[in-house]
Amino acid sequence: MKDIVALCKRRGFIFAASDIxxxxxxxxxxxxxxxxxxxxxxxxxxxxxxxxxPLGPKGTAYEGQPVDIVGLDSSIIQNPKAWEASGHVGGFxxxxxxxxxxxxxxxxxxxxxxxxxxxxxxxxxxxxxxDGMEDEDKIKRLKKLGFSQELSEYxxxxxTDPSILANLDKVIGPDAKEAxxxxxxxxxxxxxxxxxxxxxxxxxKAYLRPETAQGIFLNFKNVVDSSxxxxxxxxxxxxxxxxxxxxxxxxxxxxxxxxxxxxEWFCHPDEAKIWRDxxxxxxxxxxxxxxxxxxxxxxxxxxxxxxxxxxxxxxGTADIEYRFPFTAPDFGELEGIAHRCDFDLTQHQAHSKxxxxxxxxxxxxxxxxxxxEPAAGLTRGVLAMITEAFTIDxxxxxxxxxxxxxxxxxxxxxxxxxxxxxxHPVIATKLYMELRNDFAVDLDIKQNIGKxxxxxxxxxxxxxxxxxxxxxxxxxxxxxxxxxxxxxxxGLDHVAEYLRxxxxxx
RNA sequence: GCGGGUGUAGCUUAGUGGUAAAGCUCCAGCCUUCCAAGCUGGCUAUGAGGGUUCGAUUCCCUUCACCCGCUCCA
Numbered sequence: 001m002k003d004i005v006a007l008c009k010r011r012g013f014i015f016a017a018s019d020i021x022x023x024x025x026x027x028x029x030x031x032x033x034x035x036x037x038x039x040x041x042x043x044x045x046x047x048x049x050x051x052x053x054p055l056g057p058k059g060t061a062y063e064g065q066p067v068d069i070v071g072l073d074s075s076i077i078q079n080p081k082a083w084e085a086s087g088h089v090g091g092f093x094x095x096x097x098x099x100x101x102x103x104x105x106x107x108x109x110x111x112x113x114x115x116x117x118x119x120x121x122x123x124x125x126x127x128x129x130x131d132g133m134e135d136e137d138k139i140k141r142l143k144k145l146g147f148s149q150e151l152s153e154y155x156x157x158x159x160t161d162p163s164i165l166a167n168l169d170k171v172i173g174p175d176a177k178e179a180x181x182x183x184x185x186x187x188x189x190x191x192x193x194x195x196x197x198x199x200x201x202x203x204x205k206a207y208l209r210p211e212t213a214q215g216i217f218l219n220f221k222n223v224v225d226s227s228x229x230x231x232x233x234x235x236x237x238x239x240x241x242x243x244x245x246x247x248x249x250x251x252x253x254x255x256x257x258x259x260x261x262x263x264e265w266f267c268h269p270d271e272a273k274i275w276r277d278x279x280x281x282x283x284x285x286x287x288x289x290x291x292x293x294x295x296x297x298x299x300x301x302x303x304x305x306x307x308x309x310x311x312x313x314x315x316g317t318a319d320i321e322y323r324f325p326f327t328a329p330d331f332g333e334l335e336g337i338a339h340r341c342d343f344d345l346t347q348h349q350a351h352s353k354x355x356x357x358x359x360x361x362x363x364x365x366x367x368x369x370x371x372x373e374p375a376a377g378l379t380r381g382v383l384a385m386i387t388e389a390f391t392i393d394x395x396x397x398x399x400x401x402x403x404x405x406x407x408x409x410x411x412x413x414x415x416x417x418x419x420x421x422x423x424h425p426v427i428a429t430k431l432y433m434e435l436r437n438d439f440a441v442d443l444d445i446k447q448n449i450g451k452x453x454x455x456x457x458x459x460x461x462x463x464x465x466x467x468x469x470x471x472x473x474x475x476x477x478x479x480x481x482x483x484x485x486x487x488x489x490x491g492l493d494h495v496a497e498y499l500r501x502x503x504x505x506x
Numbered sequence: 507g508c509g510g511g512u513g514u515a516g517c518u519u520a521g522u523g524g525u526a527a528a529g530c531u532c533c534a535g536c537c538u539u540c541c542a543a544g545c546u547g548g549c550u551a552u553g554a555g556g557g558u559u560c561g562a563u564u565c566c567c568u569u570c571a572c573c574c575g576c577u578c579c580a
Contacts, residue, residue: 002573010516010531016571022553023571096575098507115529183507190580210580246507246578254579333579365538397542444520446534450541457541478540485541 001327004390005251007400011459013037013386014252026248026256028379033459036410036440038259041290042238044407045261045376046071046348047506048286049236055277060271063233069234069263074215076240077194077206086214086344087350088191089207097159098183101175106130106174108185111159113171114142116149125179128159140402145172160185192242192256206496208242213373215239216264217344221356231358231369232267232275238378250326252383259378264340266358266369269385272339275372276315280337283374284320287334287381289506291405292388298331314370315339322384334384335376342368389460396485397450402460405484407505411461413495414432414442416452417445428467431477431495439499457482465495 013034016029030038048054050071056062083089097108107129113126127145129138139404142148157164157443164171168178176182190206192208195201209215216235223235238261248254267275280299288294302317317338321331345368349356359366383467388403413431419423425445432443440460444452449466456464464480471477476489479498488500 005572006517021570025571243579249578397541416540419537424539446536448541448543450543453541455542466540470539480540487540 001251001386003400004387007390007402007458008034008386024172026245026254028252028255030382033410034382037385037408038378040408040410041381041385042259043260043501044285044290045378045381046236046238046506049234049261049263052506053234054083054282055273057392058139059438060232064076067234067444068229069231069236069265070223072216072219072223072235072237074212074219074237074241076209076242077196078209078218081351082214082218083191083207083210085347086217087347088210088214089189096184099181101123108160109158111174113157113159113161113164114138114151114154115157116154126157126167127181128171128174128304131218132173141174149385151268163472177351188247190243192244208223210243211241211374211375212237212239212260212262213264213340216262217348217371220266221354224358231360232265234263234265236261236263237421248282250324250332252379253324253326253332253381255406258380260375261378261381262373262375265372265374268360268367269342269370272341272370272372272472273315274493276318276337276339279372279374280318280320283337283376285337286506287320287322287384290385291324291403291505292384296388297321297334298323300331314341322380322388324383325387332380333377334380335374338373338375340371342370342372344371345369396454396457398454398457401457401482404460406460406462406503409427409460409462409503410440411456412439412499412503413463413465414444414452414456414461416444416464418449420445420464422469423472426469427471428494431465431467431492435496435499438496439503453480453485455501462500 005014005084008031009016011033012031013307015029015031016023017029018024019029023272035236050069053067053069056067072363080089097106097111099106109132111128113128115126127147129141133141139151142154147154159165159171165184168182168184171182172179173182191210194206196204196206196207216237218236223229225332240257241260242257245254245256248256265275265279266407284297284299287297289465297430298321300321303317317336319333320335320337322334323329326332332405345356348354349368356368358369368481379429385404385408386402389404391401392404393399393401404410413435415428415435417428428443428445432441442456444455446452453464460482462482464482466478466480468478470489471492475492477492477495478487478489480487
């Protein structure tokens with residue numbers, strides 16, 4: 001992993017954000033090649049979803065014909081009420097307390113401290129208990145710690161009371177053996193705040209979106225009313241999302257600012273399963289088509305207890321996971337396909353008071369569509385692409401090369417005159433000018449040919465076209481293929497066609 | 507968030523309480539007819555802040571970033 005991070009920096013894929021100030025935890029910048037790679041992945045996803053979506057599954061009206069998906073680019077900042085409706089504000093903003101000994105976590109406002117001075121007023125001992133416990137269990141717990149009074153004899157103080165927080169070293173946690181293992185309560189809201197307007201008081205508070213999905217639900221009615229779509233259909237969006245992660249880790253895998261590629265598929269509740277299976281299949285195919293090896297991919301159904309608030313009911317969530325170097329031999333999430341039921345539309349309808357039900361024009365049935373959501377991490381995808389491509393090869397000068405699928409490679413080809421003399425640069429420049437209109441190509445004239453091949457290997461350029469004396473004589477160039485280092489000669493006038501044929505992924 | 511570790515140039519490594527050294531990379535020039543060759547020249551570093559000291563990259567404190575393990579990931 002260290003080598004991958006180093007290569008990313010050395011060759012201009014990914015830099016630490018604010019590098020010259022020592023970096024900033026959880027943020028990364030995409031360099032000249034990184035942005036090309038990310039854009040390529042983004043464009044392939046967009047193509048596979050919006051421009052050229054798959055044919056529908058068997059057992060639906062869509063069998064054999066393309067499904068309907070339209071694009072969207074919604075604002076990062078929305079009305080804060082939207083995040084209350086979605087459950088992002090209320091659901092995860094409570095003060096939490098950790099127990100360093102047992103590693104358990106409690107809501108601070110659910111804890112109550114029981115104390116009994118035991119005849120020694122100088123040194124009260126507090127026993128924190130979950131307020132919701134049955135009295136019987138409280139007595140049992142207190143007894144276990146050596147306190148056998150009636151419950152009424154104890155002083156009962158809310159845990160969040162300053163007198164308790166100032167004496168945490170004397171508090172025994174609900175499951176701890178000794179006092180002093182509980183931490184100060186901490187706010188755990190993962191949403192970034194900001195303030196709208198130059199004066200910025202609390203009443204002007206707003207949030208940066210923690211997922212792109214909500215922008216789609218907020219525009220569901222607008223799209224239905226304007227775009228001649230009929231359920232089932234999808235709305236796709238790619239964009240940045242922000243989460244104040246407690247602990248960003250593993251390069252760009254978990255960062256605080258990241259990019260998502262999400263599509264919300266609206267369908268009749270009865271068809272949810274068909275579409276869930278369909279999208280799961282399609283999305284798996286996508287990742288394989290652009291170069292991830294199947295043995296590095298895994299499909300995993302979420303357990304009931306790890307489901308998000310929106311997916312508790314319904315068919316649950318299935319992840320497409322990739323074996324990243326830092327998770328290996330285990331896997332890390334790359335994309336989740338969730339059945340969000342009608343949670344979001346129902347919530348927004350209730351909070352906004354705007355009717356979001358759908359009237360099927362054929363059956364005249366009115367219903368709240370269910371949502372199947374394939375939600376992929378664009379930046380995680382980039383990381384998967386880079387780690388998959390990273391190949392050690394002691395038999396070549398660079399010692400390593402990036403085995404990108406040609407469709408993903410930041411540079412599709414390099415045009416290299418064998419020497420900087422004679423006709424070589426002239427022909428090379430002419431070829432470069434022809435190709436650059438259609439392909440991301442490099443022209444590199446300086447230094448010896450071996451160095452230039454090595455450089456292209458390290459940035460994953462799949463093809464190098466070299467101009468030599470024979471080119472001058474018979475108008476052919478050599479093509480060097482990155483992975484095999486093999487060369488063949490093709491006509492100068494066939495280069496564009498050669499590239500077009502070889503860089504197609506989907 | 508907890509525990510442990512690491513911070514000298516883009517990389518790999520030297521070294522010192524008193525002008526920070528080298529190889530590779532990179533850039534420029536020369537040379538070069540297929541895989542980082544050679545020659546000449548050049549850019550670039552003690553993570554940041556504070557303290558002790560005449561003087562700190564070196565000693566002390568704080569902080570930041572990264573790595574490993576746990577935790578977390580609505």
